[in-house]
Amino acid sequence: MRDVTLGQYYPADSPLHRLDPRVKLIGTLLFIILAFVAQTFIGLALIAAFMLSMAFISKVPLKALFKGLKTIYILLAFTFLMNLFFSNSKSDHVLLKWGFIVISREGLIRAAFMAVRLILLVTGASLMTLTTSPIALTDGMERLMSPLAKIGFPAHETAMMMSIALRFIPTLMEEADRIMKAQAARGAGFSGGGLIKKAKAVIPIIIPLFVSAIRRAEELAMAMTARCYHGGEGRTRLNVLAFKRRDLYAGLILLAFTLIITADNIFIKELLPFLARP
Template sequence: MLRDITIGQYYSADSVIHRLDPRTKLIGTFCFIVILFLIKGVYGLLIAGLLLLLIVKATKIPLWYIVRGQKSIYILLMFTVVLNMLMVKGDVLVKIGFITITREGIYTAVFMAMRLILLVIGCSLMTLTTTPLQLTDGLERLLRPLKKIKVPVHDISMMMSIALRFIPILMEETDKIMKAQSARGADFESGSILQRAKALIPVLVPLVISAFRRADELATAMEARCYRGDEGRTRMKELKYQKRDHIAKLVILVGCAGLYMTRFLPSITQTFYAITGLFS
């Protein structure tokens, strides 16, 4: 189950999106996130979703692979949906005991769920098409101006890339430890939430200890390979904007502007009310 999580994982394929400069992708993702929060109606999100689907097609990554990787956010998603449905006040559609479901509630729940899904897929597209090292290289270059005010940009980006590198290793290790503890009679599946949380302690302790040991060994190995921070360091793949990056930036600009315009579309709520109105 843990192995299926693909957050922060690179998917090797040969596509235009993969070849884009990581900075372009970072800027694109950032714009996408901002615009998601500026979009007001479901129409806007639908169009954003459609655009995202086109990008997914361009990455040559199978859609099921991306969707499967989002499993971990399902719980969060359910939470958002349920909370929004129950908490938002408005025209009451259904009322069972203390539970009231309102028109606005359903609308907000759907809207929030869509936004969350688009957000996560958008971000994971970036990590799926960019190797962690490229990603952090790009981030380092983008944040370079911050160096002037003594922000350790290089160190932060190195830490990030190592963290991403060790996600699958630690996942595998968690799996292994859980199996080892299950074999000795540990029970992770039943009991109350509190009991289950307690059952995780014998998993977490060895995991943390082993993570520290790994960190220590990795640091030694990095030193042995002459790592001494940013000073005098070169890159095999120097970041250089290509023609495709300029085109991509143009696409991002036009896309964002277009999505922003959806704010001024005739509100979808009217359509929505019309549909839900049929049931009340």
């Protein structure tokens, strides 16, 4: 349960930590879009290299970045097997056929392609939260949505709600881990048995976790009330967001990287189709 990295913050002094949160939010959204639209293994390799280079610049340990993959291993396995067994059933390169299940070379390539794509999506989103503090994340979301405030959209409240929800993910995972250890000390079993048995063992955790979430939400509401929080109206900031030269450079790098992936989709897929995803 403690392996969830989405929503956690890793404090460090790095160029990526010092970037404007708006640049990181837009960059993460662009990264996810590029991971979805990449059509070749070269494109995925470039995206992976870009993500690893950003992780190196951010000084976030790779162990902390990839730790979150432990929580989605079932989804990774399911995605891999579905694409492996049910892709290109009419392929000329069949490796194994058993009833309606067909394993082809194209299916194997596609399964690997989709698994790598999913890994990139999770690690890319995790890197953004690991390098952005909760306050900066809230301010960045609010500033990006501020044009909608002119038509009555509650930009500040929405940003605050999204930030709190994101930061509650690791908190709830830690609480679930604490409850599981408490129940295991009383004789409950969570490690033995198959997948169905493990799923049934998790059911008794749901109610105490739900109660704990309500209690934490109430404590947070009381703390915000005690600090005279009344929304974004009239709120001032100690550190006002402002784009700097490094943010401009980061934007130019993102633009250049987007053009590279777009060129890869167009030219590599057309000129060198054997390198493209089937």
